[in-house]
Amino acid sequence: MTPLRSDDWYAGSSRNAYIHRAWMRRGAPSSAFEGRPQIAIANTASDLTPCNVHLTEVARSVRDGVHEAGGVPLELPVVSLGETQVRPTAMLWRNMAAMATEEMLRANPIDGVVLLGGCDKTIPSLLMAAASVDLPALVVPGGPMLTGTFRGKPLGCGTDVWRLSEEVRAGTISAEDFSRSESATVRSKGHCNTMGTASTMGLLAEALGMVIPGTAGTPAPDSRLLEAAHGAGRLAVELVREERRPSQVLTRASFHNAIVALAAIGGSTNAVVHLLALAGRLGVDLRLDDVDTIGSRVPLLVDLQPAGRFLMDDLFRAGGLLAVLREVQDLLDPSALTVTGRPLVEHLDGAQVWDREVIRAREAPLLDEGGIAVLRGNLAPDGCVIKPAAASPHLLHHRGRAVVFDSIEDFHARVDDPELDVDADSVMVLRGCGPKGYPGMPEVANMPLPTKLLEQGVRDVVRVCDGRMSGTAYGTVVLHVAPEAAAGGPLALVRDGDWIELDVPGRRLTLDVPEAQLAAREPSARAAAAYAAPTRGWERLYVDHVRQADTGADLDFLVGASGHRVTRESH
Ligand code: FES
Numbered sequence: 001m002t003p004l005r006s007d008d009w010y011a012g013s014s015r016n017a018y019i020h021r022a023w024m025r026r027g028a029p030s031s032a033f034e035g036r037p038q039i040a041i042a043n044t045a046s047d048l049t050p051c052n053v054h055l056t057e058v059a060r061s062v063r064d065g066v067h068e069a070g071g072v073p074l075e076l077p078v079v080s081l082g083e084t085q086v087r088p089t090a091m092l093w094r095n096m097a098a099m100a101t102e103e104m105l106r107a108n109p110i111d112g113v114v115l116l117g118g119c120d121k122t123i124p125s126l127l128m129a130a131a132s133v134d135l136p137a138l139v140v141p142g143g144p145m146l147t148g149t150f151r152g153k154p155l156g157c158g159t160d161v162w163r164l165s166e167e168v169r170a171g172t173i174s175a176e177d178f179s180r181s182e183s184a185t186v187r188s189k190g191h192c193n194t195m196g197t198a199s200t201m202g203l204l205a206e207a208l209g210m211v212i213p214g215t216a217g218t219p220a221p222d223s224r225l226l227e228a229a230h231g232a233g234r235l236a237v238e239l240v241r242e243e244r245r246p247s248q249v250l251t252r253a254s255f256h257n258a259i260v261a262l263a264a265i266g267g268s269t270n271a272v273v274h275l276l277a278l279a280g281r282l283g284v285d286l287r288l289d290d291v292d293t294i295g296s297r298v299p300l301l302v303d304l305q306p307a308g309r310f311l312m313d314d315l316f317r318a319g320g321l322l323a324v325l326r327e328v329q330d331l332l333d334p335s336a337l338t339v340t341g342r343p344l345v346e347h348l349d350g351a352q353v354w355d356r357e358v359i360r361a362r363e364a365p366l367l368d369e370g371g372i373a374v375l376r377g378n379l380a381p382d383g384c385v386i387k388p389a390a391a392s393p394h395l396l397h398h399r400g401r402a403v404v405f406d407s408i409e410d411f412h413a414r415v416d417d418p419e420l421d422v423d424a425d426s427v428m429v430l431r432g433c434g435p436k437g438y439p440g441m442p443e444v445a446n447m448p449l450p451t452k453l454l455e456q457g458v459r460d461v462v463r464v465c466d467g468r469m470s471g472t473a474y475g476t477v478v479l480h481v482a483p484e485a486a487a488g489g490p491l492a493l494v495r496d497g498d499w500i501e502l503d504v505p506g507r508r509l510t511l512d513v514p515e516a517q518l519a520a521r522e523p524s525a526r527a528a529a530a531y532a533a534p535t536r537g538w539e540r541l542y543v544d545h546v547r548q549a550d551t552g553a554d555l556d557f558l559v560g561a562s563g564h565r566v567t568r569e570s571h
């Protein structure tokens with residue numbers, strides 16, 4: 001048998017081996033240190049991450065599985081990020097969480113790891129960590145919450161909050177009804193039940209091959225989640241014995257499959273940033289444009305909010321991800337492996353659709369082209385994205401005059417000013433919200449509409465921003481504009497009244513100002529005054545080193561992998 005990585009700590013009779021064993025004994029027999037894979041359970045459970053709180057229960061099932069297969073389970077609490085709580089945005093801390101987890105996996109006597117995540121940034125950060133340390137790893141996605149209902153109607157997490165709050169502003173529901181819906185939104189443990197970022201990343205982790213096929217999307221309270229966790233514990237031990245590592249699973253072929261899946265499920269735009277960052281950790285040559293070339297013509301098959309009607313519980317009941325992927329099997333790369341050691345496509349054979357309303361047939365999709373479009377032009381030389389499935393068809397090709405906001409505070413201060421020169425054809429521009437500018441690239445791009453437009457019955461206008469939007473949001477919103485205004489992007493040059501043309505079919509975003517005029521303009525000083533200027537700590541490190549959205553907004557020195565070796569002893 002090949003020696004285990006942990007043997008380097010535990011084997012032999014040296015003083016250091018004695019120290020490593022002695023402190024870990026806690027009643028364990030010597031055999032616990034002899035040839036038994038040491039499996040970390042990287043757990044993002046936290047009282048401040050409500051979507052992940054149940055992962056401690058999930059971890060117990062993982063433990064059972066690890067024990068049963070002859071390994072030693074070791075729970076490792078890791079940095080957790082609660083999407084709804086953390087300021088200024090959980091995205092600011094994604095790379096920190098990834099870095100901390102990577103380092104702790106490397107520093108400890110661990111042979112393999114089971115990654116427990118759920119809420120938006122937790123699965124991306126865990127995957128990035130596992131990729132950079134390249135120890136045998138798999139993910140157990142914590143799963144969505146059950147569908148909450150209010151007055152007889154299902155409530156979609158996030159999506160219905162955006163919708164209802166706009167209805168209050170439009171005067172179509174009362175403020176009392178809005179607050180009454182609050183306790184109904186989160187019905188059970190689990191993450192948001194719309195096709196937001198958490199649902200998307202759980203499902204994409206499976207499409208990438210990093211989850212036991214067929215288990216992503218299992219609702220958090222469903223006992224089958226614990227069965228999956230038990231299986232993951234067992235499989236982690238096998239991964240170590242077979243030396244199957246993330247670098248063997250996460251190949252260009254598996255990213256291809258993830259992009260197909262992203263389009264077919266109508267997943268979150270945030271997945272684009274996370275996939276690019278993950279690919280960067282592995283040295284996989286994935287470009288922003290691949291998201292469009294691979295994904296844009298894939299049909300949208302899953303009818304979930306925010307693009308459609310249903311919620312994650314319905315998707316699981318209807319057959320789940322494998323049933324969706326079976327419909328588009330011909331578009332998948334058959335060579336992509338999963339943690340089972342078998343290709344993803346081999347796991348599709350038994351998949352079946354149980355509800356054709358939730359998962360559409362290939363011949364009758366919700367939309368022929370479900371993927372995320374990548375646009376370029378003089379307003380976004382390095383690209384930007386839009387999710388046509390969540391946009392208004394009549395705005396996909398549109399020309400309008402810019403109404404510019406220099407910061408989110410500027411937006412809030414002026415959006416409802418009756419004097420604001422805005423109409424249904426305007427293009428609302430918000431800058432200073434990129435990785436460096438905010439900092440952390442928050443989900444503010446889906447700016448609420450001016451009340452006076454809502455009162456006129458307008459429910460969508462074109463919006464352009466260097467930030468992100470929540471995966472649960474909708475609207476004709478152009479996101480992730482790169483370079484951002486704070487990194488010298490042309491977004492800083494836009495002025496009120498400039499003509500902007502959005503042409504999604506032609507993949508263009510154009511600021512219609514003559515080049516010579518544009519060259520003579522100075523970047524907005526008002527915008528610059530609001531850019532983040534941290535002097536110390538993580539924010540300083542982040543702003544100094546973060547890359548732009550088109551390459552995944554990772555820190556420049558975290559791109560790539562360091563592997564798992566540590567050559568020096570601690571004593
Ligand atoms: Fe955690 Fe939405 S807030 S997944």
Ligand code: MG
Pocket residue numbers: 083120196197443470471472
């Ligand atoms: Mg979010």
